[in-house]
Amino acid sequence: MKQLKAASLITAIKTPYTNTGEVDLDTYDALVQKQIDAGVDGIVVGGTTGEGHLLSWEEHLILIAHSVHKFGSKLLIIGNTGSNNTSEAIKATKNGFAAGMDATLQINPYYGRTSITGVIEHLNRTLDIGPAFIYNVPGRTGQDLTPEVIETLAKHKNFIGVKECGGNERIAYYEQQGIACWSGNDDECHDGRHHHGSHGVISVTSNVVPGLMRQLMDNENIELNGRLQGLMQWLFCEPNPIAINTTLMMTGAVKTNFRLPYIALTRAQREQGYELLSAFESEDLVGDSLTLLNDEDFNYCG
Numbered sequence: 649m650k651q652l653k654a655a656s657l658i659t660a661i662k663t664p665y666t667n668t669g670e671v672d673l674d675t676y677d678a679l680v681q682k683q684i685d686a687g688v689d690g691i692v693v694g695g696t697t698g699e700g701h702l703l704s705w706e707e708h709l710i711l712i713a714h715s716v717h718k719f720g721s722k723l724l725i726i727g728n729t730g731s732n733n734t735s736e737a738i739k740a741t742k743n744g745f746a747a748g749m750d751a752t753l754q755i756n757p758y759y760g761r762t763s764i765t766g767v768i769e770h771l772n773r774t775l776d777i778g779p780a781f782i783y784n785v786p787g788r789t790g791q792d793l794t795p796e797v798i799e800t801l802a803k804h805k806n807f808i809g810v811k812e813c814g815g816n817e818r819i820a821y822y823e824q825q826g827i828a829c830w831s832g833n834d835d836e837c838h839d840g841r842h843h844h845g846s847h848g849v850i851s852v853t854s855n856v857v858p859g860l861m862r863q864l865m866d867n868e869n870i871e872l873n874g875r876l877q878g879l880m881q882w883l884f885c886e887p888n889p890i891a892i893n894t895t896l897m898m899t900g901a902v903k904t905n906f907r908l909p910y911i912a913l914t915r916a917q918r919e920q921g922y923e924l925l926s927a928f929e930s931e932d933l934v935g936d937s938l939t940l941l942n943d944e945d946f947n948y949c950g
Contacts, residue, residue: 653808653847654689656866657849658724658850659683659690659858661692661695661697661855662896663699663703663711665902665906666905671710675902675903678901680715680718680723683858684722686861686862687858687859689848690725690726691726692727692753694728697852697892699889699910705736705740709743709747712749716747720748726751726781727740727749727752729752732757733757734757734770737754741777741780752780755789756793757770758788758789761791764796768797772801775806780808781808781850782807783811784813785832795818802827809827809847812830812832813832815833819845824845830846830847834852835877835881837864837865838870852884853883855934856925859932860928890910894918898918898938899934900937904945904947906946908950911948915943919940
């Protein structure tokens, strides 16, 4: 638990695909190695950015097990084994821990929403299995996990803390109560860490600039934070992970294969991103070269 709480930079790692739409483990390994080289503390496997919702449970759990086997001695492996379905979340979480993951990321039921009492019961059932981060992202679930919920869950022995998208004021409030928080908003994470006391960030942006995000978490750096703001905001110009997928294709880090329903950013959006990415040194970017790409370069797998 101490090691988990000491992790200040955790990357919500992307899942890459082959041109037939299968998980591309060779490219995945290269992406994770870049994170290790940059000093990232851990990865979330199959999160929103890793498109766990587009993976079968077999693919999802194989990817967790692969990550543990290949990289478990070098960084923390956090499996996103949450679900809208309590029994499914319990089964996946048990299997993830059996595969050796260090912790789980759990979300409140989305779409088929339940009462606050139901949310607490759902999350407590998964907390019973092993160490867990609770993810509050009301923009996706449609239901805010308020302090009433989090303060109740925080009493559980396996509660690590919260990935919080509700802003730095809420993060500061929780941290003052002794509840560990990681920012879920990259553009707020510097101030969250250095001005509001957060434990760190679970980041999308670190997929492409892990070394710079490492710097941002280690020391207050107003200049670097300012330089990264445009990139961070552009990476969310469409629902995540559309932009980070497109970015890693533009840098040559992954093949130009999408699983539908995600499609590439428009050419105009890519031009904006190209300009933003060009402002950074090539060695700061994950990938070998930066190109704009043409619309026909992208492959879509159903």
